[in-house]
Amino acid sequence: MNATQPRLRALACSGFVALLLLALLSGQWWLGDLPGRMQFDARLAPPGVDHWLGTDALGRELWARTLAGLGLSFQVGFLAALLGSAIALGLALLATLSPRLDALVRLLIDTLLSVPHLILLLLIAFALGGGLQAVVIAVATTHWPGLARVLRAELFQLRTAPYIDISRALGKSRGFILLHHFLPHALPHCLVGALLLFPHAILHEAALTFLGVGLSPSQPAIGILLADAMRYLSGGYWWLGVFPGLGLLLMVLSIERIAHGLRRAL
Amino acid sequence: MLRIEQLSLALPYYPRFWRRRFATHLDQLSFSVTAGSVHAVVGASGAGKSLLAHAIMGLLPKDAQLSGSCFFKQTLLDEPRKRALRGRELALIPQSLSALDPLARSQHQVNWAARRAGLPPSPARQAASQALAHYQLDERARRAYPHELSGGMARRVLTAMAHVAQASLVIADEPTIGLDPAQRSRVLDALAALALQGKAVMLITHDLRHALSIADRVTVMREGRCVESADASAFQGTGQMLESAYARALWQALPDNAFNVDTEYAEESRFA
Amino acid sequence: MLEACQLRYAFHTQPPLFEEVSLRLGAGEWVGLSGHSGAGKSTLGRLLAGYDEPTAGHVRIAGQRLPVKGLRPVQWLPQSPELAVNPRWQVARVLHEAWEPPEALRHAFGIKPEWLNRPVRTLSGGELQRICVLRALAPGVRYLIADEISTMLDPITQLALWQALKAEAEKRKLGVLVISHDAALLGRLCQRRYHLENARLHAAEHHQLP
Known part of the structure; x- marks a missing residue:
């Protein structure tokens, strides 16, 4: 690889992360029931040759559980980021249509931003009864305002661009301008925003699950693993917390890295 | 003062996302700029005029391929020397006004330029206020931040900075673009005044007519090549x-x- | 006939940029408009094209108000073509936004077929300005407001642009308001000239060059 070809390097970097993510996602199939299989002869085994990252109190392989947990987190993060940025984009586009709609959207954004979002997150997830769906909806509905504010500002700046005026003078309808001028302009920002939302969503999923209003304890989510680890931490079973935590950190950092690279490139 | 010999420049572009090719932007340019004169470089947009300025100042992207040579005061001007001299011996008045620090008043910007040139604080202040007066910037313009300046005033602030930096070569890239006739003639007068002090001024512009009002020599560029270098009186x-x-x-x-x-x-x- | 009656324009409560501005632009007529920067030439041009509403007074075209919807009969051409096109679009899409110019006309404006599939940012200012001018010549357009459209161009490109526009405007009896600082250029192009000064519009002395 040639260091003077930045685009090639960025491409290779993204390719590597994509491969990693593929391994995570496909883990559901090739891991089988390994994350849940109990081995009573090997409870709380430290990391070693037989048990790569050690086992938990029920003798379950930690590496398999971490991998499965990350796969689950990725799913939640992906869905929540997709839903959240769709809401943000829709409302930002709506705001460009008339000053009154804009005031409404702004009010909504400001209201949501003024409430500490972990509380809101807990309330929504609790109200929806927990589970994957509830977590996705709760994270998405609390995380769109930041992105919506950025997109709205971006589109408002565009509204004064001469080519928008000219398009109108050439007889184009509001719908055409929205679809062909505003939307393509907003999409790259939206993509970056969604990618930046992604790590947030994953962390909040873990937090919700850790606090007990997220995924059910039978699923090997990172939040569950960490909550379990808390109980054994005082016993010196450090691997229970360190490896899932490290895995989460790596995933969040790599996605964040891509998002920053993309933001510079666009 | 400045002699350019067989200068060629190729820049990369990407026909596909990952594939890189080089396109020639400057093709074996040769001409020289003498001290105490205004040398205009004219041509259509895309003829490579601005790239020429950036090549002389050493402001090209890293992956540019530059060949040929520049001599400044009879010494080869290579990349380290460009870096060492720019802002002091070599000054650029850029096309975009974002070159001014948006958070500083004009007089401070000129003051800093004088300090960078190595003047001690109090002579620097004196030189700055003289230069600002010289380019007809009044008290209000001196205390103004860049966004409060008109296009013509901002360019005169940049000219004043080149003046106090005691640059011996000043390159002005499209300094009159977007200015009305009164502003334009003030900016051109300022550049002519720089030449009168013995500096070499290179005026890059598409506006042949107004370039001729102050230029001593004119180089016509087309598609990266030097078509003709003639005395202004030939026009x-x-x-x-x-x-x-x-x-x-x-x-x-x-x-x-x-x-x-x-x-x-x-x-x-x-x-x- | 494009007519402006007693136009007045002010930002909020500030003193008006100009007032009592009346001008007429007939079909097939070339009229110049000059004035210092900041005198409000561009604003006046935008009012005539219906981009902004005057504070007082009105703009009429053949005695009617400017239509709000659909293709406007008065088109405004701004100084920098880079801002007048969507930077994400391809040349063909920009050119065909309102109509599809016939090949002969594309040729007359020097628009090469191989540009059409390129992104707009790969064209130079002069090339882009010709795309913008041709884009605005859709059928149904009767007046053009050309706001300093050739100030950024070198003399040859400027000449070619005006020659192409002049030929097409004569064929279609388009009225053109040329906004420029350049008295010589206005002399070449226009039959008469207005001058905007001290917030008022005057008919200016004009020397038409052959």
């Missing part, structure tokens, strides 16, 4: 003293002249 009458057809057509196309292009040349030049 008169029907352009019969000019050697190249393109330079003649450029002269003839001005509204004050024929506002028409030679027929033999028209088909080729028309939208070429």
